[in-house]
Amino acid sequence: MSLIDVRSLTLGYENRTVLRDLSFCVDEGDYLCIVGENGSGKSTLMKTLLGLQKPFGGEIIFGDGLKHTEIGYLPQQTVVQKDFPASVREIVLSGCQARCGLRPFYNREEKQLADRNMERMGIKEYSRRCYRDLSGGQQQRVLLARALCATRKILLLDEPVSGLDPMVTAEMYELIEGLNKEGITIIMISHDISAAVCYAGKILHIGKKTFFGTKEEYMASDIGKLFIMSEEGGANA
Amino acid sequence: MLDKLIDYLQYPFVQYALIVGVLIALCSSLIGVSLVLKRFSFIGDGLSHVAFGAMAIASVLNLTNQMIIVMPVTVVSAILLLRTGRNAKIKGDAAIAMISVGALALGYLLMNIFSTSSNLTGDVCSTLFGSTSMLTLTLTDVIVCGVISAIVVALFLIFYNKIFAVTFDESFATAVGTRSNRYNLLLAMIIAVIIVLAMNLVGSLLISALIIFPALSSMRLFKSFRSVTIFSAVLSVICAVSGIIISILAGTPVGATIVAADVGAFLICTLVGIFKK
Numbered sequence: 001m002s003l004i005d006v007r008s009l010t011l012g013y014e015n016r017t018v019l020r021d022l023s024f025c026v027d028e029g030d031y032l033c034i035v036g037e038n039g040s041g042k043s044t045l046m047k048t049l050l051g052l053q054k055p056f057g058g059e060i061i062f063g064d065g066l067k068h069t070e071i072g073y074l075p076q077q078t079v080v081q082k083d084f085p086a087s088v089r090e091i092v093l094s095g096c097q098a099r100c101g102l103r104p105f106y107n108r109e110e111k112q113l114a115d116r117n118m119e120r121m122g123i124k125e126y127s128r129r130c131y132r133d134l135s136g137g138q139q140q141r142v143l144l145a146r147a148l149c150a151t152r153k154i155l156l157l158d159e160p161v162s163g164l165d166p167m168v169t170a171e172m173y174e175l176i177e178g179l180n181k182e183g184i185t186i187i188m189i190s191h192d193i194s195a196a197v198c199y200a201g202k203i204l205h206i207g208k209k210t211f212f213g214t215k216e217e218y219m220a221s222d223i224g225k226l227f228i229m230s231e232e233g234g235a236n237a
Numbered sequence: 238m239l240d241k242l243i244d245y246l247q248y249p250f251v252q253y254a255l256i257v258g259v260l261i262a263l264c265s266s267l268i269g270v271s272l273v274l275k276r277f278s279f280i281g282d283g284l285s286h287v288a289f290g291a292m293a294i295a296s297v298l299n300l301t302n303q304m305i306i307v308m309p310v311t312v313v314s315a316i317l318l319l320r321t322g323r324n325a326k327i328k329g330d331a332a333i334a335m336i337s338v339g340a341l342a343l344g345y346l347l348m349n350i351f352s353t354s355s356n357l358t359g360d361v362c363s364t365l366f367g368s369t370s371m372l373t374l375t376l377t378d379v380i381v382c383g384v385i386s387a388i389v390v391a392l393f394l395i396f397y398n399k400i401f402a403v404t405f406d407e408s409f410a411t412a413v414g415t416r417s418n419r420y421n422l423l424l425a426m427i428i429a430v431i432i433v434l435a436m437n438l439v440g441s442l443l444i445s446a447l448i449i450f451p452a453l454s455s456m457r458l459f460k461s462f463r464s465v466t467i468f469s470a471v472l473s474v475i476c477a478v479s480g481i482i483i484s485i486l487a488g489t490p491v492g493a494t495i496v497a498a499d500v501g502a503f504l505i506c507t508l509v510g511i512f513k514k
């Protein structure tokens with residue numbers, strides 16, 4: 001049985017359908033990359049997978065006893081109100097909320113986990129700073145650390161490297177690969193097609209045409225060749 | 238002046254007012270931080286008017302224990318307002334304005350038509366702005382207030398981390414398995430309870446001030462959720478105590494004096510915040 005089985009899913013906003021009749025599955029230990037043009041519905045798909053919005057039709061089946069509390073998530077955008085008082089540490093710790101269930105306070109292990117993930121993302125030294133006062137890239141790292149705290153079986157990332165400098169981007173990919181090797185399933189949305197075909201095992205391409213298969217199949221397919229060419233052309237231009 | 242104060246402190250009704258004042262100030266400021274950040278303050282405003290309407294109905298029915306009507310009506314309205322405010326984006330604001338102004342007008346109308354009291358304006362005024370004399374608090378009031386405050390504070394402490402998570406980023410919280418809707422509901426219900434409690438002290442029109450000001454003042458000075466919450470609780474209690482004492486000594490209306498103290502504290506915090514930068 002697959003970890004996540006998506007069957008003829010149709011999704012969108014209010015009365016606008018964004019994606020129609022989409023089927024794919026994610027097995028335990030997979031590294032799936034979702035690619036597609038801007039506005040093709042990648043983020044919407046991810047939100048639907050997470051249960052943040054209801055699908056119009058079709059099914060999402062969580063197999064292997066996957067629970068929501070085992071999911072880590074990095075949103076593409078987090079709209080945080082101006083002046084929101086929240087320190088980096090408070091935010092990263094809030095990634096552990098699912099672990100503690102109804103227990104009111106975080107225990108030592110969870111605090112250590114938060115510290116370790118802050119170290120991993122190189123944000124330890126400003127753990128007491130206010131989130132709103134950080135740069136965009138620094139904020140992204142905070143949210144990544146929070147997502148890592150929440151992850152136990154599967155990690156969903158919506159454009160994790162956007163806004164990161166090249167050094168951290170490379171480290172980020174290494175880190176995600178490492179997590180994947182430890183057995184954590186990865187679903188990542190990315191515009192960085194060269195990284196996608198380098199690290200991912202499977203590719204889901206959505207848009208006017210849909211493709212789902214291994215990256216080797218994708219690179220051999222017409223839709224894949226065309227997309228890789230256009231993205232790389234775009235990147236070089 | 239100090240003698241006069243110590244003299245007054247002997248009276249049970251002054252002690253009651255101080256106890257109730259501190260408790261309400263504490264509860265409202267704890268919840269206030271989330272309320273302001275979640276942009277739920279409009280709900281607080283709407284609810285205070287609903288509570289006024291319910292109070293009017295209760296007094297028309299000549300109930301001895303008005304809480305029996307006021308509390309459930311306000312809690313149910315809190316839940317309804319939360320629903321409408323979330324689902325229909327544009328209509329939410331209008332619905333709240335409608336409900337709150339409607340309740341206010343209806344309440345006044347009812348009191349006007351059916352009231353047997355000889356001092357109608359005084360009655361209305363004290364429901365809206367709090368009683369001028371604090372003689373109205375009985376020992377039972379104090380005990381009820383104490384129990385409810387204890388529950389509110391306990392709930393807040395138990396769910397502190399969840400409340401932070403849901404306030405900061407509701408979609409992340411939901412995605413990782415936190416039942417955000419439940420916590421929103423909990424918040425709405427706590428607001429409703431606090432509003433009903435606070436009506437005795439500051440009156441229904443001034444409650445929002447009690448909820449919002451300490452949080453806003455604290456946000457000028459502090460940068461983490463925890464420090465903002467703690468400071469706003471401390472500030473709110475200080476303002477309530479000094480407001481009550483000043484009102485005793487100067488003979489000013491209690492509710493308005495407390496709110497004035499909150500406004501003063503807000504101005505000071507804003508100034509300090511500017512100089513700190």
Ligand SMILES: Nc1ncnc2c1ncn2[C@@H]1O[C@H](COP(=O)(O)OP(=O)(O)OP(=O)(O)O)[C@@H](O)[C@H]1O
Pocket residue numbers: 013018036037038039040041042043044045076
């Ligand atoms: N909140 C919303 N309400 C209504 N329509 C929306 C909303 N958010 C996105 N859309 C529409 O849904 C479509 C898919 O959006 P989505 O954010 O899923 O795209 P995406 O593939 O993630 O794009 P990008 O690469 O830019 O992140 C777009 O056409 C967009 O206009």
Ligand SMILES: [Mg+2]
Pocket residue numbers: 042043044076158
């Ligand atoms: Mg997107």
